Amino acid sequence: MNYSLILFLICLVTGVLWLLDRAVWRRQRPEGAPRPGWLEYTAGFFPLLFAIFLLRSFAFEPFNIPSGSMIPTLRIGDMILVQKYSYGVRLPIVHTKVLDTGSPKRGDVAVFRYPKDTGQDYIKRIVGLPGDEIRYENKVLSINGTPVSATPAGAFMDPTMVRPISRFEERLGEKRYFTLVDADVGNGFLLAEAFPFRDQCQRTAMGMVCRVPQGHYFGMGDNRDNSADSRVWGFIPERNLAGRAVLVWFNASEVFDGNFSRLGWIE
Numbered sequence: 001m002n003y004s005l006i007l008f009l010i011c012l013v014t015g016v017l018w019l020l021d022r023a024v025w026r027r028q029r030p031e032g033a034p035r036p037g038w039l040e041y042t043a044g045f046f047p048l049l050f051a052i053f054l055l056r057s058f059a060f061e062p063f064n065i066p067s068g069s070m071i072p073t074l075r076i077g078d079m080i081l082v083q084k085y086s087y088g089v090r091l092p093i094v095h096t097k098v099l100d101t102g103s104p105k106r107g108d109v110a111v112f113r114y115p116k117d118t119g120q121d122y123i124k125r126i127v128g129l130p131g132d133e134i135r136y137e138n139k140v141l142s143i144n145g146t147p148v149s150a151t152p153a154g155a156f157m158d159p160t161m162v163r164p165i166s167r168f169e170e171r172l173g174e175k176r177y178f179t180l181v182d183a184d185v186g187n188g189f190l191l192a193e194a195f196p197f198r199d200q201c202q203r204t205a206m207g208m209v210c211r212v213p214q215g216h217y218f219g220m221g222d223n224r225d226n227s228a229d230s231r232v233w234g235f236i237p238e239r240n241l242a243g244r245a246v247l248v249w250f251n252a253s254e255v256f257d258g259n260f261s262r263l264g265w266i267e
Contacts, residue, residue, distance in 0.1 A: 021043045081247040109125050165180045216236060248264060
């Protein structure tokens with residue numbers, strides 16, 4: 001559901017009523033008479049709705065995590081805040097960039113419009129920048145020929161999982177975070193889907209290797225063997241970027257159980 005479009009239409013309707021009230025109807029009411037109830041609950045809310053629209057469009061927007069592809073960093077039900085201006089200030093609805101304020105860095109957790117259906121928002125970790133060679137073979141991630149540091153960090157068990165899975169601490173750029181690798185799953189992801197620049201990817205017996213095109217990024221889920229990502233549906237166009245995930249602020253199932261430990265900044 002396109003909440004930005006819905007909020008924009010509500011702001012448009014209430015804004016028109018607000019202007020009509022200030023310019024016309026207020027002068028026609030007897031002095032000291034209150035606004036009619038229907039107008040109080042429409043035009044009266046316009047300033048607040050407009051402020052929310054601006055905040056969501058240009059500063060921070062809340063998102064909900066619906067899947068386990070980013071476990072253990074993000075879990076199902078996490079409510080997160082996305083910093084909208086991290087990768088440029090864009091006009092709402094049409095997503096046209098009007099001000100360049102930065103670009104993704106390796107290790108960023110980014111929200112973007114799914115390339116195969118821009119009506120859906122996806123979230124992945126950016127591992128490849130334009131021009132990078134991304135190699136994922138035998139479950140080892142390498143960038144431009146250099147393996148990414150990954151230190152074993154014990155087994156991990158999540159309520160959504162049926163058995164423990166190996167956890168690793170990765171270091172990518174300035175980011176330190178955990179990934180999951182399932183030894184019982186093969187080298188995996190066949191590049192069966194068609195996508196732009198698919199000729200920049202080759203499947204090998206041990207995995208795959210891709211060269212990231214200019215103006216695009218390569219994203220992967222931290223739950224490496226349970227994530228449909230750039231290994232499957234291709235590269236993330238720069239124009240699809242929505243912002244950088246910065247904060248986990250709520251998860252009902254955990255908070256109501258008294259667990260606040262995961263609330264905080266996202267690495």
